[in-house]
Amino acid sequence: MENWPDLKIPITNLVLDSENTRIPRSDLGQQELIQDLVEFEDVYEIAKSIVNNGFFPSENLIVIQSNKKNIYTVLEGNRRIAALKVLFQPEILIGSSQKKFQALSKNFLNKIIEVRTVLAPSREDAEIIIANIHTHNYRRKWAPLRQAYFYKQKIDAKTTIEELISSYPGVDIKRFISMLDMHHIAKSYRFENQEADMLVHNERAFPITTLERMYDSPDVRKFLGIEFDKNGKVNGKISKKEFSKGFKKIVKDITEGTVDSRTMSKSHQRKKYLKEFSSVDKPNVDKKGFFLAENFEVDEMDFDKGEHEKKVNKKRSKRLPKGLIPSGITFNLDNSSLQELFIELKKIDVKKCPNATGILFCSFLERSLHQFFIDTKVIKVDQKVSLEKLMNLVNSNKSGIQDPKAIEAAKRNTNKMTDLYSTYSMNAVKHNKDFSFSEETVRNLWNNFEALIKLILNPSTNSNG
Numbered sequence: 001m002e003n004w005p006d007l008k009i010p011i012t013n014l015v016l017d018s019e020n021t022r023i024p025r026s027d028l029g030q031q032e033l034i035q036d037l038v039e040f041e042d043v044y045e046i047a048k049s050i051v052n053n054g055f056f057p058s059e060n061l062i063v064i065q066s067n068k069k070n071i072y073t074v075l076e077g078n079r080r081i082a083a084l085k086v087l088f089q090p091e092i093l094i095g096s097s098q099k100k101f102q103a104l105s106k107n108f109l110n111k112i113i114e115v116r117t118v119l120a121p122s123r124e125d126a127e128i129i130i131a132n133i134h135t136h137n138y139r140r141k142w143a144p145l146r147q148a149y150f151y152k153q154k155i156d157a158k159t160t161i162e163e164l165i166s167s168y169p170g171v172d173i174k175r176f177i178s179m180l181d182m183h184h185i186a187k188s189y190r191f192e193n194q195e196a197d198m199l200v201h202n203e204r205a206f207p208i209t210t211l212e213r214m215y216d217s218p219d220v221r222k223f224l225g226i227e228f229d230k231n232g233k234v235n236g237k238i239s240k241k242e243f244s245k246g247f248k249k250i251v252k253d254i255t256e257g258t259v260d261s262r263t264m265s266k267s268h269q270r271k272k273y274l275k276e277f278s279s280v281d282k283p284n285v286d287k288k289g290f291f292l293a294e295n296f297e298v299d300e301m302d303f304d305k306g307e308h309e310k311k312v313n314k315k316r317s318k319r320l321p322k323g324l325i326p327s328g329i330t331f332n333l334d335n336s337s338l339q340e341l342f343i344e345l346k347k348i349d350v351k352k353c354p355n356a357t358g359i360l361f362c363s364f365l366e367r368s369l370h371q372f373f374i375d376t377k378v379i380k381v382d383q384k385v386s387l388e389k390l391m392n393l394v395n396s397n398k399s400g401i402q403d404p405k406a407i408e409a410a411k412r413n414t415n416k417m418t419d420l421y422s423t424y425s426m427n428a429v430k431h432n433k434d435f436s437f438s439e440e441t442v443r444n445l446w447n448n449f450e451a452l453i454k455l456i457l458n459p460s461t462n463s464n465g
Contacts, residue, residue, distance in 0.1 A: 004121065007063070010114045011085060012441055013070055014063065016078050019123075019153075029351070030440035031092050037082045038097050040204060047083035047101065051108050055084070061117045062126050071438050072117065075126045084112060091447045128167060145183065145208040148176040161231045177232030179208060181293035182215055185234070186251045188296035189244070196255035210254050210261050219267065220250075223274050225285045236291035242283040243291070249281040323347050324357050324446050332458045335371050338364070342457070351439050358437030361445060365453065366390065372456035376400060394452065405451035 016033040028036060037043050061077030074081050086093060087108045090101035120126035127150075151173060154164055165173045186200050199206055214220045221227065224246050225238030236243050253259040264270050323346040331342045341364045350357045369390040373379045378398050385393070393399050394410035401407060 004118045006060075007072075007117050007119050008114050009063065009072055009117050011081070011088065011112070012444075014061075014072055014074050014081050014115075014117075015066060015438055015440060016082060017073050017075055020078050030438075031443060033078075034082045034085060035093060035097075037079055038086065038093060038101075041079055043079050043083050043086065044097070044100060044104070046079055047087050047104055050080075050083055050087065050112075051104055055080070055112050055115065061115060062120050062130065063117045064120050064123055064126060068438060069436055071436065072119070074117075075120065075123065076130045077117075081115075084115070087111075089444055089447060091450075092444065143204060144212075145179065145203050145206060148179040148183070148208075149203060151176050152180050161233075165231075174228075174230075174232035175212075178215070178228050178234065179212060181232070181234040182211060183208060184293045184298060185247065185296045186211065187298045189248045189251060191252055191255070193252075193256070196252060199255045200251060207254055207260065210259060210264065211251065213261055213264055214250055214254075214259070214270065217267070217270050219271055219274065222285075223283065225283055234293050236289065238283060238285050239287040239289040240291040240295060242285070242287050242289075245281050246277065246283040249277065322349055322351075324350050324361060324442060329454060330458060333368065333371050333375070333456075335367075338367055338371060341367070350442055354437045354439045354442050358442045358445065361442060362387075365449060368453065368456050369394070373399070401455065403451055403455055406455050409449050409452045 015030055016037075018028060018033060020033070034043075061080065062075045063072040064075060066073045086101050087105050088111065090098050090105050093101060120129075151164055151168075155161070159167075161173065161177060183206070186206075189200070191197050191200075215224075215226070224243055225236060226243065227235045227237060229235055250259065259273065264273065325342065325345045327346070331339055333339070341360060345357070345360060345364060348357050348360065366387040369387070370379075370385060373385070373390065373393060374381055376399075378393060378400075379385055391410045394401055395407055
């Protein structure tokens with residue numbers, strides 16, 4: 001790692017990692033990733049620390065080059081970058097979190113526009129370092145089950161358990177293999193209580209350490225008729241059906257809170273619990289057989305992270321249309337060519353064409369502002385005014401604009417390329433060979449200028465008429 005180059009990278013050129021181990025799903029867009037980390041990974045506390053104490057330079061972020069020039073994917077430090085991005089623009093969040101960050105953002109006076117990073121040669125090289133950070137006590141640990149699924153990704157990518165043990169010498173790989181096997185079996189069951197189903201499949205919330213406490217006990221393993229091999233793989237020594245009678249009850253009791261780490265911490269407590277099993281639930285260890293975790297089929301189509309996350313994802317889907325401009329925005333300017341651009345910005349696929357969308361948006365913003373000031377007689381019809389001067393007009397007494405959000409958007413205009421909302425940055429994508437837009441950048445541009453655009457597209461709604 002000491003030979004990896006140090007880079008200072010603008011916040012706007014950093015994207016979050018969709019394969020982040022903290023996040024159970026890998027199909028989320030950038031705003032959804034930020035929302036997920038805010039909802040479930042204490043990003044607010046990090047943001048509060050940054051506002052109060054600054055961004056600690058000793059905690060380097062680890063990045064890799066993305067498939068876009070000058071855009072880097074954050075492998076280590078996703079929560080910190082999410083915190084910075086939301087402090088810059090709380091409007092990218094939905095729900096109650098937005099108000100909390102808006103209040104915090106007002107005190108974010110010394111805004112950080114770039115951060116120090118370490119550029120890893122590849123994801124594989126970085127992951128060895130990152131895994132050691134988050135499976136020891138150097139940084140906030142990943143939850144145990146998320147740690148286990150980190151190593152499952154390696155196995156799915158054809159890394160053997162022996163290779164994992166060799167690559168991660170300080171990690172108890174055997175423990176995580178056992179955890180993966182037992183959780184896999186638990187997910188294969190269906191329960192009458194739908195909440196139990198959802199909890200078992202929720203890799204963040206399921207109390208895996210309680211289950212681990214149970215199967216780590218020799219008494220419980222004997223009761224269930226299982227052993228673990230040298231690599232931690234479960235080996236069933238009795239009939240699969242008989243094993244499932246007992247194990248399904250244990251999983252059910254854990255989901256319902258009947259069994260927890262407190263009530264099962266002692267050997268005598270576990271023995272008493274097992275003695276109370278009815279004949280229906282007690283495995284018959286005399287019925288010999290053999291099974292592995294792979295013999296239990298998990299229907300991933302039924303995976304459900306819970307009602308809370310479903311609601312969040314439902315809101316997200318409304319928040320991120322395919323095009324840049326949401327369907328509810330109206331156009332009331334007397335300019336047919338501008339209206340054509342407006343329609344295209346509603347239809348264009350931002351995810352697939354971020355640079356085309358960004359260039360089109362910047363052109364649309366400049367031309368719309370120009371038309372608005374002609375219509376409101378602030379400038380003459382034949383007067384040519386640059387985007388920078390148009391922004392300055394918005395923030396002047398001449399404009400008649402009184403909407404505080406519209407004025408705030410214009411106030412963010414600077415001559416720095418590192419500032420996302422600067423006219424320099426918006427023009428750079430058209431003229432600078434080293435500058436490009438990401439989907440996140442373009443959507444953030446829209447979020448920043450949305451209030452201003454709504455106003456200039458509908459001049460009659462302006463307070464000065």
